[in-house]
Amino acid sequence: MDEQTKSVTSSKQAPVIEPGYTFATVTDKISAIVLQRPTSNGWFVGFGIGFLLTMMMLFAIGYLFVRGTGIWGVTIPIGWGFAIVNFVWWIGIGHAGTLISAILLLLRQSWRNSINRFAEAMTLFAVSCAGIFPLIHVGRPWLAYWLFPYPNTMGVWPQFRSPLVWDVFAVSTYFTISLLFWFIGLIPDLATLRDRSDNRWAKIIYGILAMGWRGSARHWHRYETAYLLLAGLATPLVLSVHTVVSFDFAVGIVPGWHTTIFPPYFVAGAIYSGFAMVLMLAIPIRKLYGLEDFITERHLENSAKVMLATGLIVAYGYVIEAFMGWYSGNRYDAFTLWNRLHGPYAFFYYMLLACNIVIPQVLWSKKLRTSPVWLFFISGVVLVGMWLERFIIVVVSLQRDFLNSSWGMYYPTRWDWMTYIGTIGMFLAAIFLFVRILPMISIFEMRTLLPEAEVKE
Amino acid sequence: MSAAHNNFDLMAPPVAKTIRQRSLLVGAVFSVVAGMIAWKWPDQFFHAYLISYMDWLGIALGSMAILMLRHLTGGGWGMVIRRILGAAMRTLPLLALLFLPILFGIPRLYIWARPLDSIQDKLLREHLEQITKTYLTTNGFIVRAVIYFAIWGAVAFFLTKWSAEQDHPPIRDNSSRFKALSGPGLILYGFTISFAAIDWVMSIDPGWISTIYGLLHLAGQVLSAICFAVVVERILVRYKPMSELLQPDFVHDHGKLMLTFIMVWAYFSFSQWLIIWAGNLPEEITWYMKRLNGGWGYVGLFLVLFHFAVPFVLLLSRAFKRDVTRLVWLAVWLLVAHYVDLFWMIEPNFSKTFTVTLADLVIPFAMGGLWMSYFFRNLNAMPLVPAYDADAKQVLEPAHE
Amino acid sequence: MKRTPVYGLMAEFDSATALVAAAHRTREAGYKKMDAYSPFPVEGLAEAVGFHHDEVPLVVLTGGLIGCLAGYGMQYWISAISYPLNIGGKPYHSWPAFIVVTFEMTILFAGIAAVFGMLALNGLPMPNHPVFNVPRFALATKDRFFLIVFSSDPKYDAAATRQFLESLGPRSLSEVPG
16 A cells, blocks of 8 residues: 555656546546446447447358358368467457456556556457357357266266367356456446436446445455455466467477467467557547546556567567577478468568567657557557467468478458457447446546545554 | 665674675585595586586576566565675676586586487487587587676676665666666576576487476576575574564565465476477477486476475465565575476486485585675675665665555 | 334544544444445554454365365366276376366356355345435445444443544534434
């Protein structure tokens, strides 16, 4: 608590919350976005676009159910096309939310308090988008529940030596815990909305969701304990999720997949893309809703620093992987490296290096780190770069493996693209809904950042 | 900055000098024995020497890494051990000197430096015929070692120089320079320690690779460094000024750092094991076959239990993490366990069955005695807290917290 | 009318500092059954109203242990006993492969235990509560701090307690109907 208040009041960096706010004004400002502010036309346009893209995705998926996965570009040898690329991309994006909420909470980085709520929401929506892909990729999605161990008349059980089953557990645990974490974070704010709403129905709905929260000292104590413990649990969990995703690849012996650096390297890449997405959302939202006082330059700069650091870990991964490919003398590993640099998808590999490694280095400049326009642009570049990375890992590794008789190429079809772009629409639509009906900044945690929150002896 | 800092002397207590002298004595006595071992059983000497060297080097480099981490993140936990870490980091000149004997042991330690004709395995011989022309050469080995030490030395030099400036009324605020160096410094550390680990340890078995290997060493180094800092703070806390500086909150943070790096170490180790176990490729799994058979498996089990499981459970307790008198025992334990970890990584390359030689028992003390003596010399050279650092008030004025 | 028509007496304060001080003084005055309400967690407030034993960590630990054992046990039973399959020549009981799901199950159970354990210990959901009968209490989720002395306290006396609470200098004082 001491460090928190100090970081608010005395700091050379931009403050985490502009001075002059009180408990009442913080509450009013954030809750007014949900309760008073009229729904703008811009909101309807944004939500509408997201909604239409979602419809396009549903159409593509509907057609998939009718015709089967043959409408996609996946063939042998590349059986894991867009579905897995997009799955990994979305799951990676989802990592920033829990990282901001849990890890930064444990590290007592109080600046997180104004961005954790919507970062957590982003996590949930990103994981939902991710979850769609393996589900529709299994071919017979109506039997997807076979992935879970449940007693059945067939007497069969999942095969627990397969990383794909681990993934089912990891992703569903991750979604559940993220949802719980987000929800218990919301309870006190739902109570605030309940007490401040004029609309009868809103009062009832927020009231039900708040579950009768009244802010009792005993309740707060248990609440804080549970929140902290949940953060402690979510931290290894979030690392484990992308680790398990990396096992999907690394446990197999395909050159380009089977490498021990994958777990930390995937986790770093996930955080990298996650923070890029947080910035891409936070920058327009703070502008549109006038939240520059709460999401300050400090937040942008810190997020940029995290991006820079994780981007460099990703770069470390590339260097070590390339070096070992050469050093090991393993001809298949060496060929994988050669194929990335000179094969048919070489252009994408160079693009990837440019987007993930070269361009983000401009973030060493403090000027660019604090410029919303530049950050928005660089975050977009990173998101493209991280998508390309998954494309390279999935497609280029499968494309040419041990036997040249089994080499092939991968060309995504329009159905692949429609599904992919559709999930981006679904993600946006969900974000628009979220900022409209729930407080996008944690009100009670913002109150704790104010100097007057400190108990003086 | 007020005169408040001068209320008590910030220099290390006299006990540091006593330990320094005793360490030197231990180091000298054991060095004599080590010298005799080198003369009698040179192979055993070099094997044990490398293990011991990686262990003590790890504390110095890990301290440097934590120091840079502190410069980037701030916090009282780092300020209170800052000069302990700094003193450990400044043992690098001694470690550079201690590296020299390894150069004499290159042919005894590394198969790639021996005539390749004697190698039975055809695949390995073909591979070595290639790689010994380009990368794994004695000259390359030396040149790269010089580069690593130059980089570490440069980082340590500037960190020390700027830190020393903060013992006096400030000419300028150094915190931004520390930040500017620490970001790139940590990256350089990550790369150099990885390649150093490949050169010095992984290349003992030149047919085997693991891309996470460098990070595994990195995690072990940082863990042993924080444990070492806890041990030293425990020794100093009995005397002024540390007795007035060390707050339970800081010890708690050190405990958390230990817990974190135990988990990171376990995470890296398990990831490597699971991926190699599942892949089961002959060129990879042999590394584990050597380390799980012939009695080595028990050492592996020991590591799982005592480098991870037991310390992990102990560190979950909040009370345990806050009490330095109890935490220190775990820190000592983990320093031993880390040595066992390096032993398990290196020794099975040379011995099919579990064996502990006299050298394995003597050389850690020989090297450690000298190292500790040098460490306490460094610790005596500067005050325990840079009083004019802008953040120093976090530990010097606890009443205002 | 119910047997205890009054649930308690509630005093309203402006700041967290005032609330903590008031809670301490109320306890020192000999009151045992009391509670405090604040719009955000206030350090030391729970201790001030006499709350010392937080069972949440124990619940979480129990949940985690159950998840851990259930996770490993399930995999062992399925893979080695109920449905043994030879996969890549790996042993039926392949412990390295079982670690991941065991870990996930530990976290899942512990997390669920944390959230639902916390809610259950807090007696939530509880849609209505006597304190909500005080109109000003709506500000407890905004910027006001409340202290209540329950009428079930042995020392509770409508007049004396009111007088005592008034001496703490509250912003307002209300009787909470039961």
